[in-house]
Amino acid sequence: MNGPGTNGAAERAPEGWRDLSRFIPWLLGFCVLLVLPWLAVNPYQNYLLNVILINVILAVGLNIVKGFAGQVTVGHIALAAIGAYTSAILSVKFGLPFWLALPAATLVTGLAGALVGIPAFRLEGAYLALATLGLAESVRIFISATDYVGASIGFSDIPPPMLAGKPLGSHIAYYYVVMPVALVGIYLSFCILRSDIGRAFKALREDSLAAAAAGINVRKYKLLAFVISAFYAGCAGSLTAHMSPGFLNPNSYTITEMVTLLLMVVLGGIGHIWGGVIGAVLVTIINDLTVDFYQYRLAIFGMIIVLTVLYMPRGIGGVIDRHFATKRFIALRKAKASVNA
């Protein structure tokens, strides 16, 4: 066999290659996404594409706290509102460029996420949902009653990002701001959730007592889940604020929007990263197609959530996973049978 020296070198080479090769699918995805907006037939579809990507960021973030860490929060939409309004205030009232307002808003929302997470130390399940719902509604009502941010009339004239002195006001230009952010967001969530942190989140979801006995600091990881998901919400919020026409209204952050967000995660697959992405894409498109029936939207979405939970508890992502797991199992069986024969 190999000597120790050659063996070590042989092992190191494929490892380095493996580290690099895990970027290849991401690069391919990036290339596909680069040309995507040119396939859109009208500016409205470009706008829709941006909305889809922003919703993907929101859903991926919500999936971290709800899907992986199992914390039932309905406050995510309020975090998006905080991100959006912070970014708007920073750029309009303080003249900060978009490129600084975005990270600042993300950070501020992260802090707000920590506040939303504190009730989770003691509350679980439906009680936590109620507490976070209370927080979310108070944020929305506070915004609609504060003249400084335009109250219920809305916050307008939020500038688009500037690049080399030119505003990225068109939807197609803005796409090239949103798309990399969304892609990086998905990639980072992969890194987080495939690491020990993701495992700790899953352990919390299943049995926080057993997790604590295994040395997991339950409070730290609950808070971490809330803060990370708040970063996503803040980033998505800021991106909404600066998208043309640069207008924010507290009514886009109601319980209806929260249910829509939950639907993305539930339909896509709780605790399934790609599921959350698929869910966000599908629900945004459904949302757009059913715009004429918007007064029935809550009923439709509620029904889809109930049906999904009843017949597809792990969502679309879960169904896909199961399909591949079954295929692998059958292949394994066949291989074993052929060995025996």
Place this chain on the structure above:
Amino acid sequence: MLEVTNLSKRFGGLVAVANVDLSVRQGEIRGIIGPNGSGKSTLFNLISSVYKPEPGSRIAFDGEDITGRPPHDIARRGIARTFQLLRIFTQMSVLENLLIGHHSHVRYGVGAAVVGAARVWAEERRLKQEMMDLLGFVGLADYAEMAAGELSIGQRRLLALGRAMAMRPKLLMLDEPAAGLSPVNVDKLLNTVMALQKRFGLTLVIIEHILKVVMESCDTVTVLDHGEKIAEGPPAAIKDDHRVIEAYLGKEMADAEVRAFLKAS
């Protein structure tokens, strides 16, 4: 190594554990027995800080006072435990269950994990390899990728043991590790526990109802009844202790009858 003094716990009017003193030496195998509801599991829950003891209780480990420290801190200090109802993570894979146990020994921080640094991936590979070795030791290597919920009860008990071992503990507390197993599997589990104990120089505290386990493997046995310690000593002496027999079989049986009963069984 473990020094418990004057430990008490009340649930409302019920005294679950009353003024228990317990001292476990390094490398010792300690058995804890007692009738149902005598406070054995509560004792474990107090030591691992699932419950808060009454004021005046003191738990020290390695010379440090750990009374009332949070559970994850107790685990980090090297006290691992299993649960009577196992509490394995049924939706996670067998390997992931062990990796959770190894959580305290992961050598990268949140920041590195978030950006997916190369050393995180290298460390993950190392962790997986180490946990696979441990899985091989408890005899579950073939099931590594399987969801823990799909295991049989005997395999689940081995997994619970493996998860506790993944914590690299100094003190391992097993709460009825062999409950509900067939005699063959009891032997298998016991052999695994003893092999692990020897290999890692563990200190063991075992709650067990199967007397064979206690009599054959423990150095010292502590007997609890109604939350109080009623006897302590080597297994042979405990077997003949009057109060112990009384606690298990009741007062009505005369001593001679008890002796006859024990001889017959």
